[in-house]
Amino acid sequence: MKVLMIGVDKSTGGGMWSVARNYLGNAEFCRAAQLKYIPTSITGAVPSRLFFTAKAFLNIISALIAGKYDIVHVHMAEKGSVFRKGIVILLAILFRCMVLLHMHGATFEDWYSSSPRAVQTVVRRIVNKADRVVILGEYWKPFISSLLYSPDKLSVVYNAVRTPDANPYNPDARCFLFLGVAGKRKGIYDLLDAVSMADKYLAEDVRLWICGPDECHIEREIEKRSLLHRVEYKGWMSPEHMPECFRNIAINVLPSYNEGLPMTILETMAWGIPNISTAVAAIPEAVNNENGILTVPGDVSGLCRAMIALSSDRNLRLKKSSLAYETIKDRFSLNTHFAHILELYKELESIR
Numbered sequence: 001m002k003v004l005m006i007g008v009d010k011s012t013g014g015g016m017w018s019v020a021r022n023y024l025g026n027a028e029f030c031r032a033a034q035l036k037y038i039p040t041s042i043t044g045a046v047p048s049r050l051f052f053t054a055k056a057f058l059n060i061i062s063a064l065i066a067g068k069y070d071i072v073h074v075h076m077a078e079k080g081s082v083f084r085k086g087i088v089i090l091l092a093i094l095f096r097c098m099v100l101l102h103m104h105g106a107t108f109e110d111w112y113s114s115s116p117r118a119v120q121t122v123v124r125r126i127v128n129k130a131d132r133v134v135i136l137g138e139y140w141k142p143f144i145s146s147l148l149y150s151p152d153k154l155s156v157v158y159n160a161v162r163t164p165d166a167n168p169y170n171p172d173a174r175c176f177l178f179l180g181v182a183g184k185r186k187g188i189y190d191l192l193d194a195v196s197m198a199d200k201y202l203a204e205d206v207r208l209w210i211c212g213p214d215e216c217h218i219e220r221e222i223e224k225r226s227l228l229h230r231v232e233y234k235g236w237m238s239p240e241h242m243p244e245c246f247r248n249i250a251i252n253v254l255p256s257y258n259e260g261l262p263m264t265i266l267e268t269m270a271w272g273i274p275n276i277s278t279a280v281a282a283i284p285e286a287v288n289n290e291n292g293i294l295t296v297p298g299d300v301s302g303l304c305r306a307m308i309a310l311s312s313d314r315n316l317r318l319k320k321s322s323l324a325y326e327t328i329k330d331r332f333s334l335n336t337h338f339a340h341i342l343e344l345y346k347e348l349e350s351i352r
Helices: 015-024 027-031 046-067 082-093 109-112 117-128 138-147 188-201 218-224 239-248 263-270 299-309 314-331 334-351
Strands: 003-007 037-038 071-076 096-103 132-135 154-156 177-178 207-210 230-237 249-254 273-278 292-295
Touching: 003 015, 003 082, 015 027, 015 037, 015 071, 015 263, 015 334, 027 334, 046 082, 071 082, 082 096, 082 117, 082 249, 082 334, 096 334, 109 138, 117 138, 117 207, 132 138, 132 334, 138 154, 177 188, 188 207, 188 218, 188 299, 188 334, 218 230, 249 263, 249 299, 263 273, 263 314, 273 299, 292 299, 299 314
Parallel strands: 003 037, 003 071, 071 096, 096 132, 132 154, 177 207, 177 249, 207 230, 249 273, 273 292
Antiparallel strands: none
16 A cells, blocks of 8 residues: 555645644654655745645655555645646546545635535545545535535545644643634633623633734734734644643633634644634534533624633543543544544555
C-alpha cells in the first residue's frame, strides 16, 4: 500500500493542518501507508499562493509518475480548495489511483447552497469522483449524502488528538482561552461582549487569552471595550507552546457560528479543560452539558452566564474536566482514528 496525501502547508495553522500533522507525526501510520505528503496551499500574498499551488501540482504529477501510488488521500475544504483538489482528483484518476476525499470545510454547506447552479454541478461532479468520502461527524451525513450518487461510499471519521495518560487539568488555573482565528465566524465579537458583561462578576485575577490569527484588529476591539485589564491577545500559538499554555487554562471558549469538528475543542478536552461552545455542526458530538456547556450562537447573555457559572465553581469545573478527558480518551483518540483510516485504505486497495 502506498498513499499520497494532499493537504495544506503548516503555515496555514488551522484545523486541516492539525489533522495532517497528526498523520505525519506518527511513524507507525506513515510506515503502514508508505505515506508521502504534498501541500497545495499556503498563507500569504496572492502571487505567492498561486506560485506555491502551481509548484505543488508539478510535484504531485512527478510523484504520481515515479511513485506508483495506490491511493490519493485528499483533504478538502470549501471555495478555492474544492477546485484545487478537484484537479488533484482528476490527476489521481488519470494515474489509476483510488481517491479518498476527506472533507473539512466548516462553511462548505453554506458556500455550496449560495453558489450558482453551474458551480454546484461542478462541485457534485468533483465529490462523486472520489471512491470514498470521509466527513468529520454525523451532522453532515444528510447534506453530503444528498450530493452523492452512491451514499454508501460515505464514512464518518472523527478528528482525533493525542491524549495524555492521565488527566493533566489544573483546577487552580485562572484563564479562559480562545484558540482559533479571531474573527466573526468563530464568535470573537460575542466573546468580547460577553466578557464585558461579565467583567464585574469575575474574580480580579481571571483573564481571557486569545491565541490565533487576527482577522478583526483584535487589540483595537479589546481596547474599544475597555478590557485591557482582562483580555490579552497572544498571537498565533505553535503546537510546541500548547502544553505550557494549557497548564494555565481553566476553561476553553469557542462561541462559533459555523464549524467542522474543531481541533481546538478536542485538544483542550484532551487536557481535561472544560469547553463552553455552541451547538453547531458536529460540536455537540464532542461537547455536551455534562462535560462542558453548550450555548446558542449569538446569545451573548447566555455565554456571559456560562462563563460566570463555570469560572466561579471549582467543583463543577473538576467534574466537567473528568468527563471531558474521558470523552476524548474513549472516542477521539489518535489510535482509533488511525485504525479507521487504515481500514478505509485497505478497503480501497482491495477493490482497486
